[in-house]
Amino acid sequence: MALRVAVAGASGYAGGEVLRLLLGHPEIEIGALTGGSNAGARFGTLQPHLLPLADRVLEPTTPEVLAGHDIVFLGLPHGQSAAVAEALGEDVLVVDCGADFRLKDAATWEKFYGSPHAGTWPYGLPELPGHRAALKGTKRIAVPGCYPTAVSLALFPAYAAKLAEPEAVIVAASGTSGAGKAVKAHLLGSEVMGSMSPYGVGGGHRHTPEMAQNLGPVAGEPVTVSFTPTLAPMPRGILATCSAKAKPGVTAEALRAAYQEALAGEPFVHLLPEGQWPQTSSVYGSNAALIQVALDEHAGRIIAISAIDNLVKGTAGGAVQSMNIALGLPEELGLPMNGVAP
Ligand SMILES: NC(=O)C1=CN([C@@H]2O[C@H](COP(=O)(O)OP(=O)(O)OC[C@H]3O[C@@H](n4cnc5c(N)ncnc54)[C@H](OP(=O)(O)O)[C@@H]3O)[C@@H](O)[C@H]2O)C=CC1
Numbered sequence: 001m002a003l004r005v006a007v008a009g010a011s012g013y014a015g016g017e018v019l020r021l022l023l024g025h026p027e028i029e030i031g032a033l034t035g036g037s038n039a040g041a042r043f044g045t046l047q048p049h050l051l052p053l054a055d056r057v058l059e060p061t062t063p064e065v066l067a068g069h070d071i072v073f074l075g076l077p078h079g080q081s082a083a084v085a086e087a088l089g090e091d092v093l094v095v096d097c098g099a100d101f102r103l104k105d106a107a108t109w110e111k112f113y114g115s116p117h118a119g120t121w122p123y124g125l126p127e128l129p130g131h132r133a134a135l136k137g138t139k140r141i142a143v144p145g146c147y148p149t150a151v152s153l154a155l156f157p158a159y160a161a162k163l164a165e166p167e168a169v170i171v172a173a174s175g176t177s178g179a180g181k182a183v184k185a186h187l188l189g190s191e192v193m194g195s196m197s198p199y200g201v202g203g204g205h206r207h208t209p210e211m212a213q214n215l216g217p218v219a220g221e222p223v224t225v226s227f228t229p230t231l232a233p234m235p236r237g238i239l240a241t242c243s244a245k246a247k248p249g250v251t252a253e254a255l256r257a258a259y260q261e262a263l264a265g266e267p268f269v270h271l272l273p274e275g276q277w278p279q280t281s282s283v284y285g286s287n288a289a290l291i292q293v294a295l296d297e298h299a300g301r302i303i304a305i306s307a308i309d310n311l312v313k314g315t316a317g318g319a320v321q322s323m324n325i326a327l328g329l330p331e332e333l334g335l336p337m338n339g340v341a342p
C-alpha cells in the first residue's frame with residue numbers, strides 16, 4: 001500500500017520540488033498540501049508545473065489537516081517547523097527542509113538564528129561518515145542547508161583521509177531560488193540579471209556553523225570555516241569552490257585516491273575524471289553532486305569544487321533520499337540522476 005505524504009509549504013520552492021520528485025516515486029501517494037498566506041488558492045495557480053495536482057486546493061497548515069499521513073515534509077520558513085512537528089505523532093516520519101533541527105549546539109543556533117533552539121534531529125546527508133546508519137529507521141530528519149550540502153560533499157574526503165589542515169576557505173555561487181519565492185528587492189530580475197554579488201561576507205552566514213559541524217567530526221579536530229556566498233544570475237544551482245592548506249607531504253596521487261575511496265559506491269556523488277570540472281548546468285533538475293579535486297602545489301592547497309542543484313540534492317532530493325533510507329527503501333527510488341540540458 002502506498003505511503004501517504006503531506007507537504008507543508010507546498011506553495012514554496014522547496015515544497016514544490018519535493019512534490020515534483022514524489023509525483024514520480026512509486027511508493028508514495030500525495031495527501032494534504034498546505035501553506036500560509038495562499039491557503040484557499042487552487043494549487044495550479046501556485047505551482048503550474050505540477051499538472052497532476054493542479055485541481056487541488058492549498059489548505060492551511062494545521063495539525064488537523066496534517067493528521068492521518070505516514071510522512072510529513074516541512075518546507076516552512078525557519079523557526080516554524082518545531083511547533084508543527086510537535087503536533088505530529090512519533091509514528092509519523094517528519095522531514096524538515098528548514099534549519100530548525102540541523103545544529104547541535106544551542107548557543108550557536110541562537111547566535112545565528114536569533115531564536116530559542118528547538119533541538120537536533122538526524123542529519124540528512126547520508127554520504128557523510130556514519131550518517132547513513134543514523135538515518136535508518138528514524139522518524140525525524142533534518143535536511144541540510146543547500147550550501148552545507150555542496151561544501152561538505154566537496155571537502156569531507158580530504159578531511160576523512162587527514163590530508164587537509166582544519167581551516168577551510170569557501171566561495172560559493174548560488175542561483176536565486178535559494179532565497180525562496182517571496183519577492184526581495186535584491187532578487188528582482190533587473191537587479192540580478194547580468195550581475196554577481198557577494199552577501200553574508202565576514203563569517204555571518206548561518207550556514208558557516210553547519211559546515212563546521214559537518215567537517216569537524218570527519219577531520220577529528222575542529223575545522224574553522226571562512227565562507228563567502230555569492231548570488232549568481234541563474235534560477236538554480238550551486239558551484240562551491242573550497243580550499244584548505246594541504247598537510248605536509250600530501251601528493252596529488254594520494255589526494256585523488258582519497259576522493260576515489262570516499263566516494264566509491266555513492267549513487268549520487270560523482271568524482272569527475274581528471275581534467276573535467278563540475279558545472280551547474282550538468283546537475284539542473286538532478287540529485288547528482290559533481291566533484292573534482294586538485295592539489296595546487298605552488299600554494300600548497302587542496303582545491304575541491306562541487307556542483308549541485310540547490311533545490312534537488314541541496315533540498316528536496318536530499319530529503320527524499322534520506323526518506324528512502326529511513327523507510328528502508330532503495331536509496332535511489334524516485335530520484336533523477338540525469339540533469340536537463342542545454
Ligand atoms: N530554496 C532553497 O534552495 C532551500 C530552502 N530550504 C528551506 O526550505 C524552507 C522553505 O524554503 P523555500 O521553499 O525556499 O521558501 P518559499 O518562500 O519559496 O516558501 C515558503 C513556504 O512556506 C509557507 N509559509 C510561509 N509562512 C507560513 C506560515 N506562517 N504558515 C504556514 N505556511 C507558511 C508558504 O506558504 P504561502 O505560499 O501560502 O505563503 C510557502 O509554501 C525554508 O526553511 C528554507 O530554509 C532548504 C534548503 C534549500
Ligand SMILES: CC(=O)N[C@@H](CCC(=O)OP(=O)(O)O)C(=O)O
Pocket residue numbers: 097098099144145146147174175176177178179180229231
Ligand atoms: C541564494 C540564497 O539566498 N540562498 C540562501 C540559502 C538557502 C538554503 O538552503 O538554506 P536554508 O535552508 O538554510 O534556508 C541564503 O543564503 O540564505
